[in-house]
Amino acid sequence: MFFKKSIIALTGLFLCIFLIVHLSANCILLLPKDIARDLYNSYSTTLRESLFIKIIAYVLYLSILLHVVYALLITLRNRKAKSQHYSINNFRENSSWASQNMGLLGVIILLFILVHLANFWARIKLGIGENIGLDANGHVNVYEVTYGLFQNIYFVMFYTVLMIPLGLHLNHGLKSAFMTLGFYHKKGLRILAKTSLIYATIMTVGFGIIPFILFFK
Numbered sequence: 001m002f003f004k005k006s007i008i009a010l011t012g013l014f015l016c017i018f019l020i021v022h023l024s025a026n027c028i029l030l031l032p033k034d035i036a037r038d039l040y041n042s043y044s045t046t047l048r049e050s051l052f053i054k055i056i057a058y059v060l061y062l063s064i065l066l067h068v069v070y071a072l073l074i075t076l077r078n079r080k081a082k083s084q085h086y087s088i089n090n091f092r093e094n095s096s097w098a099s100q101n102m103g104l105l106g107v108i109i110l111l112f113i114l115v116h117l118a119n120f121w122a123r124i125k126l127g128i129g130e131n132i133g134l135d136a137n138g139h140v141n142v143y144e145v146t147y148g149l150f151q152n153i154y155f156v157m158f159y160t161v162l163m164i165p166l167g168l169h170l171n172h173g174l175k176s177a178f179m180t181l182g183f184y185h186k187k188g189l190r191i192l193a194k195t196s197l198i199y200a201t202i203m204t205v206g207f208g209i210i211p212f213i214l215f216f217k
């Protein structure tokens, strides 16, 4: 049980770091259009061509897989045993709606990720779907793919609304991960709760607002 929870915690923390990097890179999209196109496309090309980033990307896919599989195993086991969730953690927030519905929130996020990968990753990395043109510098025009997707209000709504379950999942998940790994300092837990809330809010608002800004750009 502790092994499974540690895997969920460690992979979850890695995914939290990925989201910080991903959101920071996506902030390029908010710059004036010409600058954003050049920067975003060259950033994206650099990532795809770097061996180091390729290895990190495989670690990322493996982390998502392990996080989902072990979370599923724990959720099923908890359901079956009808025992308390997170028996080690007695933190007050454990009784919050999010803490009791991490499985449901996780499934919603997984569905989001699958649609998201179909929108971008499958097109850009696997070349599935409509051909993507090159920009003036000869880079694959990932900016146009992103900008084009968010000219569709349904995708804007999809990306924005689903950042709410993401935020709820991150807020509880970040606290939980540290506690699973043995972080119990009383004052530290209060700081951790605040940090998790700030982190989750930045991710929700940041990822949620970008599609809207691109829609009106």
Ligand code: HEM
Binding pocket: 022, 026, 044, 045, 047, 048, 057, 109, 113, 116, 120, 121, 124, 125, 142, 146, 159, 166, 206, 207, 208, 210, 211
């Ligand atoms: C405004 C919101 C977002 C935008 C505009 C965006 C954009 C992109 C783009 C353009 C790519 C492909 C990058 C490339 O291959 O060059 C990508 C990949 C990816 N995104 Fe997002 N993303 C957003 C939000 C999210 C969120 C919220 C998550 C996770 C919950 C996420 C997870 C991923 C993953 C796992 C990949 C694959 C990474 C890889 O293969 O290296 N994205 N995203």
